[in-house]
Amino acid sequence: MQPSPRQTSLIDAVRAALGDAAVTTDPGDIAPWLDDWRGRYHGRSPAILSPDSTAAVATVMRLAAEHGVPLVPQGGNTSMVGGATPPVDGSALIVSLRRMNRIRSIDPAAGLAVAEAGVILANLHAAAEAEGMRFPLTLGARGSATIGGLASTNAGGTQVLRFGTMRGLVAGVEAVLPNGEIHDGLAALKKDNRGYDLDHLLIGAEGTLGILTAVTLRLYPAIAQRAVAWVGLADPETALALLRRLERRTDTIESFEIVSGDSLAQVLKHIPGTRAPLATQHRWHVLIEAVATDPTAEAPAELLERLLAPALADGQAADATIAASEAQAEAFWRIRDSLSEAERASGPAMQHDISVPVATMPRFMIEAAAAAEARFPGSHATAFGHLGDGNVHFHVRAPAGADAARWYAEDAPIVTRFVHDLVVAAGGSISAEHGIGQMKRAELARLSSPARMAALRAIKAGLDPQGLMNPDKLLGLAENPAAP
């Protein structure tokens, strides 16, 4: 597409200031970055700006403010909610952080690394490993997702139970604010009470308050040993009670994932090479992973055995097994990781990334599934995932034989609003770990308290008075219709 006159001026100004390497205008080079990776959102933009340093990002920001051109920051473009896709009207330019891909420092003794926004998660993992350390946040998109995007969206993953989301792993933030000033919070001070916490404000702001250019991340000692258990039990309430029991005795539990008997059956049916970990049948299951970083500490397998024994003795756990080998541990995890794929193989389904207070989750899983199935006859609702985080993936599958295109277009939005209403009634969040982006903007406005919306808008207006940062995300008014 053709740039507008003011976009042309901005592009020329950036080229003059930062050189040709910082500007991409070839439509073929831009095209891959206009759609989200799941193909749900399709934006337009005449150029990608690619600054390679914090100072260069500040230059881009100042020039954009001067020319009044909106910017959409982009890392690996792996958003689940269309958070990095430019507006359809082509009004914004993309700012790619992918050239800012240096790990500036890594200090194993201090347990800290400073990574630029464009560092790919898998590369950070490797760099930490090379130092005998570990960056414990991981997720499926680790080969593409960038540190800047992960921090900007406060990403979660499978290790949140022990380490928290990105918010808990970011020790400091460097960012360029909409006025072009550089906020340098990289010093990783453990105690710092100099007014409002700008780092926490920028984490999870989805690029609407500025552009993260680098973050200081916490590293932990590498894992020396791990053990994975599979436990059969009666219901989610019992599963949570088991988690509480374990948590009181150890802080080495990294994963506690809940899987229903139905979901397990779907996996065994649709995913080749999978087999049930237990010979006995159960209505619910949990996968537990415990680790040790100290090779001289009690082995995690022995620890799990010792802690699960009383639960088996008093019937809290109906049956349990601990993976006897790394291959078996991987096989247990493969079941967990195949749940979404098995679900999709069973027909069209809407997936919801929601959270409720942990103590409420067991009841929510049962009652919300029943309510959804009652409200949408023939549909099938399942909940699985991170019980200990109060965050489960709540899927509603279309009735057998439903026309997929029609169901997605007509029924799915109604299903989603119904699920979100249940979540809000349970005191929960309509976005546990994926953020708001474009996808949940209308639902955020529909379901948030007046206090929250007024405060979010006041902060946005205060820090980005021209409304140039990622303008159609989170709070933006413009709609960017998406086909789910």
Added chain:
Amino acid sequence: MQPSPRQTSLIDAVRAALGDAAVTTDPGDIAPWLDDWRGRYHGRSPAILSPDSTAAVATVMRLAAEHGVPLVPQGGNTSMVGGATPPVDGSALIVSLRRMNRIRSIDPAAGLAVAEAGVILANLHAAAEAEGMRFPLTLGARGSATIGGLASTNAGGTQVLRFGTMRGLVAGVEAVLPNGEIHDGLAALKKDNRGYDLDHLLIGAEGTLGILTAVTLRLYPAIAQRAVAWVGLADPETALALLRRLERRTDTIESFEIVSGDSLAQVLKHIPGTRAPLATQHRWHVLIEAVATDPTAEAPAELLERLLAPALADGQAADATIAASEAQAEAFWRIRDSLSEAERASGPAMQHDISVPVATMPRFMIEAAAAAEARFPGSHATAFGHLGDGNVHFHVRAPAGADAARWYAEDAPIVTRFVHDLVVAAGGSISAEHGIGQMKRAELARLSSPARMAALRAIKAGLDPQGLMNPDKLLGLAENPAAP
């Protein structure tokens, strides 16, 4: 003092809406709340408003906005920086949260308690203990300091190494925003990505963005056993290396406090009944506390013995002893807790609550002390405290024979600016745990980056456009001169 006409209207409106119990205008009843507890700040105000519920706070806030009268939120009034003392011009009314003193719920299984802003810290400790749990943040003012004040100032204390500051212990915030709307974030969601994190914005905002009415707090299992070690070693660098070594092997270390040989000598000289823990002389010492919550786990004393043995063997630790009884453990802690008192007994001194990156702290302690003593001949600089938090108390004592009043009035401010300059040069913070309040407002403005100041002001203007919340604190322009 006499209220202004608009203050009179506000007082009448609050009395009409909330009853006589919510309004105090008797000067004798108001007087104790006009000065800070150290007698450094002296404010004026014609009334204290005392709402007893969140809805009542919202009423007060709406009426204050309507009448254009500033409000100063106050809990236990134990601020170290004049953060809860009203302006001297009498323009603001005090809002006391002390009637909001209920612990709304306590859930040992979930490890959560919901406490109103006026709950006194010691009362929360007791309530948690009664449930076999523990709220791990503690500090000297625990008999007066309230939960709302602790959260509003992101208070620290002696257990930060393991549990973090209040920011790490607050799982959710309920607050009345300046527009009178209620933000309810009490649900304690572990994952929640619905835009800017309002809870983190309000924590540490010192009441300048709204009034905290309740918070959800994390509780931990009660301590079953503890052990306290005293270690003699060469220098702060060695102390930090020892901490790193211990941290890699265990996460049960709760305190790691550094004390110089000089400071220890001051305590032994001035504090009756104290004696040196080790028979040998050392230039530096650390006090280490390890705990266990699981009575079946390795005893902390054995753990410390096992972990300190290699450090003694290879000379990292010159000498070490583990308290043989609870009385001896208390005696070790008494030395640490008497450092400030011993310092004061030696003459006038300026105390600084500063932090730098942990890895930088050992060098900073030595170099900043030397620089201060060189710059102010005859003065004596000492640093002690929370090495693992990058937060030490940095004291500069007046030269022997200095006139206290003159030194405080003329020299102390110069000393403080000098120390703050060193801190900023080291990438640190001029307020580690006490906040800015009135005391450090000018220094915050002098030493912060333009990005930080512009962002803080934009946030303040966005959320409190009338500038009514705790107006002369943190960012306020009005000066409230203080005698140190």
